[in-house]
Amino acid sequence: MVAVSADHRFDLGRFPLASGQVLEGAQLSYRVLGCPTATADNLVLYPSSYGAWPEDIDWVVGPILDPARWCVVLVSQFGNGRSSSPSNGGGWWGCGRWPVTHADNVRAQRRLLEEVFGVEAPALIYGWSMGAQQGYHWAVLEPDRCRRLLALCGTARTTPHNRLFLLSLRQALTADPAWNGERFEGEPLRGLRAFACIYASWAASQAHYRGLSLEAGGWSDLEDHVERAWLPLYRRHDPHDLLAMIDTWWASDVAMASGCGGDLAAALGRVSAAVTVMAGSHDLYFLPDDCAAEAALINGARFELLPLTLGHRAGNPRDDPALQLRIRAALEALLDRSC
Amino acid sequence: MVAVSADHRFDLGRFPLASGQVLEGAQLSYRVLGCPTATADNLVLYPSSYGAWPEDIDWVVGPILDPARWCVVLVSQFGNGRSSSPSNGGGWWGCGRWPVTHADNVRAQRRLLEEVFGVEAPALIYGWSMGAQQGYHWAVLEPDRCRRLLALCGTARTTPHNRLFLLSLRQALTADPAWNGERFEGEPLRGLRAFACIYASWAASQAHYRGLSLEAGGWSDLEDHVERAWLPLYRRHDPHDLLAMIDTWWASDVAMASGCGGDLAAALGRVSAAVTVMAGSHDLYFLPDDCAAEAALINGARFELLPLTLGHRAGNPRDDPALQLRIRAALEALLDRSC
Numbered sequence: 001m002v003a004v005s006a007d008h009r010f011d012l013g014r015f016p017l018a019s020g021q022v023l024e025g026a027q028l029s030y031r032v033l034g035c036p037t038a039t040a041d042n043l044v045l046y047p048s049s050y051g052a053w054p055e056d057i058d059w060v061v062g063p064i065l066d067p068a069r070w071c072v073v074l075v076s077q078f079g080n081g082r083s084s085s086p087s088n089g090g091g092w093w094g095c096g097r098w099p100v101t102h103a104d105n106v107r108a109q110r111r112l113l114e115e116v117f118g119v120e121a122p123a124l125i126y127g128w129s130m131g132a133q134q135g136y137h138w139a140v141l142e143p144d145r146c147r148r149l150l151a152l153c154g155t156a157r158t159t160p161h162n163r164l165f166l167l168s169l170r171q172a173l174t175a176d177p178a179w180n181g182e183r184f185e186g187e188p189l190r191g192l193r194a195f196a197c198i199y200a201s202w203a204a205s206q207a208h209y210r211g212l213s214l215e216a217g218g219w220s221d222l223e224d225h226v227e228r229a230w231l232p233l234y235r236r237h238d239p240h241d242l243l244a245m246i247d248t249w250w251a252s253d254v255a256m257a258s259g260c261g262g263d264l265a266a267a268l269g270r271v272s273a274a275v276t277v278m279a280g281s282h283d284l285y286f287l288p289d290d291c292a293a294e295a296a297l298i299n300g301a302r303f304e305l306l307p308l309t310l311g312h313r314a315g316n317p318r319d320d321p322a323l324q325l326r327i328r329a330a331l332e333a334l335l336d337r338s339c
Numbered sequence: 340m341v342a343v344s345a346d347h348r349f350d351l352g353r354f355p356l357a358s359g360q361v362l363e364g365a366q367l368s369y370r371v372l373g374c375p376t377a378t379a380d381n382l383v384l385y386p387s388s389y390g391a392w393p394e395d396i397d398w399v400v401g402p403i404l405d406p407a408r409w410c411v412v413l414v415s416q417f418g419n420g421r422s423s424s425p426s427n428g429g430g431w432w433g434c435g436r437w438p439v440t441h442a443d444n445v446r447a448q449r450r451l452l453e454e455v456f457g458v459e460a461p462a463l464i465y466g467w468s469m470g471a472q473q474g475y476h477w478a479v480l481e482p483d484r485c486r487r488l489l490a491l492c493g494t495a496r497t498t499p500h501n502r503l504f505l506l507s508l509r510q511a512l513t514a515d516p517a518w519n520g521e522r523f524e525g526e527p528l529r530g531l532r533a534f535a536c537i538y539a540s541w542a543a544s545q546a547h548y549r550g551l552s553l554e555a556g557g558w559s560d561l562e563d564h565v566e567r568a569w570l571p572l573y574r575r576h577d578p579h580d581l582l583a584m585i586d587t588w589w590a591s592d593v594a595m596a597s598g599c600g601g602d603l604a605a606a607l608g609r610v611s612a613a614v615t616v617m618a619g620s621h622d623l624y625f626l627p628d629d630c631a632a633e634a635a636l637i638n639g640a641r642f643e644l645l646p647l648t649l650g651h652r653a654g655n656p657r658d659d660p661a662l663q664l665r666i667r668a669a670l671e672a673l674l675d676r677s678c
Contacts, residue, residue, distance in 0.1 A: 174529065175514040201503040284545070
């Protein structure tokens with residue numbers, strides 16, 4: 001068992017966003033697992049993925065990140081309902097888009113590490129999915145402060161098809177009668193059911209469902225599966241937060257955030273960190289091809305394919321010790337590289 | 340140019356369904372392209388795909404099916420708004436499911452061929468997507484009347500993941516405020532937008548969108564793309580018909596329809612037709628692996644992969660002469676086989 005501190009709150013005050021807009025009274029919620037050394041040279045930054053709360057993803061500390069060695073700072077990204085989010089006073093932009101980008105997450109996290117831990121450059125950034133996106137933004141926007149990055153099942157720029165998936169989630173949720181064109185009035189349960197179903201169909205792979213033995217049943221078996229295994233993951237969130245995180249994901253693009261005018265090669269060419277990119281063979285929205293193509297643009301980056309039918313979720317193997325070992329091995333190899 | 344007759348109507352009268360329910364005043368709408376020989380031994384049956392009307396898919400006659408040689412009978416499947424459908428008096432089952440299955444389509448088409456054309460066994464059945472599903476049902480349920488089948492991008496049994504895609508379409512459409520729990524009151528435009536977006540994300544592949552150069556734009560570019568290129572395909576339909584066709588697709592399963600108790604190998608083992616199965620390399624819901632696995636269960640069937648990034652739509656290459664030639668070549672090879 002890992003000793004878990006209570007979650008902490010880091011107040012950012014009036015926080016200007018890259019867009020020019022402002023988050024008033026901004027704050028980051030974070031969890032610390034393990035202890036920092038005297039020089040805090042064992043600090044690992046672990047930004048959260050879509051819809052994740054710390055308790056969903058802190059299992060990584062133990063199987064993958066040894067808490068006797070590392071001090072893991074698990075930071076909630078803006079929009080997840082713990083750090084500043086529409087649901088907790090973090091603002092709402094009605095019919096527009098949530099303006100927070102990963103550049104904003106990175107700037108806030110940088111302040112957290114400096115002001116709370118006295119650390120400029122963490123030993124490692126570990127991220128899955130939207131966590132990997134944040135890691136890429138660190139590597140491009142703060143090359144001197146990002147020494148090592150393990151990017152699991154994520155891309156530095158959200159691809160057009162990935163955006164189409166996100167658009168379908170957004171359209172489905174806002175198709176609900178509770179959506180008034182600017183916000184939700186009540187729980188959008190019909191929209192949430194569609195949302196969960198779309199998510200279920202993309203986040204695991206076709207091959208995963210082939211193995212689930214749902215085919216003998218009627219509609220109700222599959223509906224029950226989505227209702228039990230997927231809907232609760234999203235229903236627990238304020239629906240405005242679900243949209244906010246979608247908007248951040250959509251806008252994720254190191255080539256725009258870095259002022260490289262959309263030139264992805266130029267942006268990734270700035271990276272000086274040692275980087276290992278891992279992708280799931282059956283990931284349907286962070287495709288292995290896209291992950292590998294980005295890795296090829298990063299000096300010295302290594303790419304590894306995880307051949308698993310689980311799809312995108314392969315990068316978060318809570319219940320798969322063999323896969324945990326594999327990621328841990330990739331991590332050890334990354335740590336052995338000079339940087 | 341191919342001479343196109345006006346569409347015809349074949350009255351089935353009181354039509355008992357396999358489910359035990361009844362379609363009152365049932366009718367099939369069909370289009371004839373080309374002329375039958377004196378013995379009608381040149382008749383090709385071409386059942387329609389999801390949401391397709393004859394004018395959407397009759398381009399096949401010419402590039403792939405030579406109208407000087409073949410008499411193509413393009414039949415609208417039940418539910419498409421031309422043959423009996425919820426929108427034209429074909430009944431509606433409220434909060435239940437549309438009970439029409441491909442077994443019903445086959446039985447109705449069989450009567451059409453016999454009573455109008457005097458044909459027991461067409462020379463060929465050609466089908467794409469839900470058309471291929473109908474072709475498989477012909478091959479299994481009427482083995483003596485199905486001599487040759489070209490099945491493009493479809494499966495004999497709808498897979499669990501494909502059903503999840505269908506469920507997401509259904510949930511998204513019925514998330515709309517116009518859905519009262521049993522039917523639509525007015526146009527479900529919000530639901531249709533979500534529906535079109537989900538369809539766009541599944542029916543073409545990730546690689547297709549990689550090439551569309553939508554990535555530079557904001558939300559509006561992608562929304563515009565869906566609005567222009569996909570939404571009209573579904574908005575033109577009565578939304579009850581969209582649900583009806585989903586229900587037929589969902590239930591498609593030769594192993595259940597044939598009384599084989601779910602034993603797919605036993606069902607496909609009944610096929611005596613010469614069968615060629617073609618699948619798109621990037622098809623996301625009728626996966627090549629699933630198509631190939633079914634082909635392997637059919638005596639003597641040939642399987643061919645179409646290596647195209649377009650995804651599921653690869654099987655309906657209206658604007659791709661090279662691909663049309665390839666399908667035509669597969670068709671010629673199929674015709675050369677004894678059966």
